[in-house]
Amino acid sequence: DTGVSQDPRHKITKRGQNVTFRCDPISEHNRLYWYRQTLGQGPEFLTYFQNEAQLEKSRLLSDRFSAERPKGSFSTLEIQRTEQGDSAMYLCASSLEGLRRGYEQYFGPGTRLTVT
Amino acid sequence: AQSVTQPDIHITVSEGASLELRCNYSYGATPYLFWYVQSPGQGLQLLLKYFSGDTLVQGIKGFEAEFKRSQSSFNLRKPSVHWSDAAEYFCAVGAQDSSYKLIFGSGTRLLVRP
Numbered sequence: 001d002t003g004v005s006q007d008p009r010h011k012i013t014k015r016g017q018n019v020t021f022r023c024d025p026i027s028e029h030n031r032l033y034w035y036r037q038t039l040g041q042g043p044e045f046l047t048y049f050q051n052e053a054q055l056e057k058s059r060l061l062s063d064r065f066s067a068e069r070p071k072g073s074f075s076t077l078e079i080q081r082t083e084q085g086d087s088a089m090y091l092c093a094s095s096l097e098g099l100r101r102g103y104e105q106y107f108g109p110g111t112r113l114t115v116t
Numbered sequence: 117a118q119s120v121t122q123p124d125i126h127i128t129v130s131e132g133a134s135l136e137l138r139c140n141y142s143y144g145a146t147p148y149l150f151w152y153v154q155s156p157g158q159g160l161q162l163l164l165k166y167f168s169g170d171t172l173v174q175g176i177k178g179f180e181a182e183f184k185r186s187q188s189s190f191n192l193r194k195p196s197v198h199w200s201d202a203a204e205y206f207c208a209v210g211a212q213d214s215s216y217k218l219i220f221g222s223g224t225r226l227l228v229r230p
Binding site: 004031033035040041042043044045048055056091093095099100102103104105106107108109110 | 157158216218
């Protein structure tokens with residue numbers, strides 16, 4: 001069990017550029033979640049996948065955000081035309097499916113995005 | 117809508133002293149409750165969880181939490197704090213739908229005095 005990994009760990013970009021983050025979940029986990037954490041706040045839910053299907057998107061996820069999980073394994077989160085308000089820590093978590101197991105989410109170290 | 121409140125932004129305790137971090141939730145039915153810890157540069161680690169049953173829940177690293185329905189609280193406790201416990205602590209409630217997403221409080225930063 002290598003845990004949840006995220007890449008890159010840090011990203012600095014200029015406003016208007018596109019960025020893409022990657023998350024590799026625990027291999028047997030079929031659920032994958034993306035959260036966003038701004039300074040001084042707790043993580044906020046963005047979206048989640050069950051296998052390759054994206055089942056829910058938060059209203060926080062504007063049209064500039066897109067997430068994929070093409071083969072039900074790793075996932076990518078892309079932000080187009082970044083804005084300074086996108087600066088945050090983007091966290092990925094994975095879990096098994098099921099009432100209790102679904103809540104037991106294992107988090108990656110996060111990708112810290114800074115938009116200048 | 118479900119929500120979580122952690123009223124203390126910062127707490128400072130001396131090493132060896134006891135600790136209690138407060139968490140209040142808003143939800144009518146029995147909630148699913150969690151405590152996570154986040155150390156600098158690390159992801160969130162699950163300390164303990166409550167689904168049902170015994171209202172006193174034991175977790176990892178010597179932490180425990182007590183669910184009190186009458187007070188809508190799920191406070192985290194530790195009898196003797198170690199310097200390595202300095203971190204940010206988040207209380208969360210599980211959404212009562214098939215997403216199983218977590219709704220987090222804003223966190224409490226624990227500082228430990230030597």
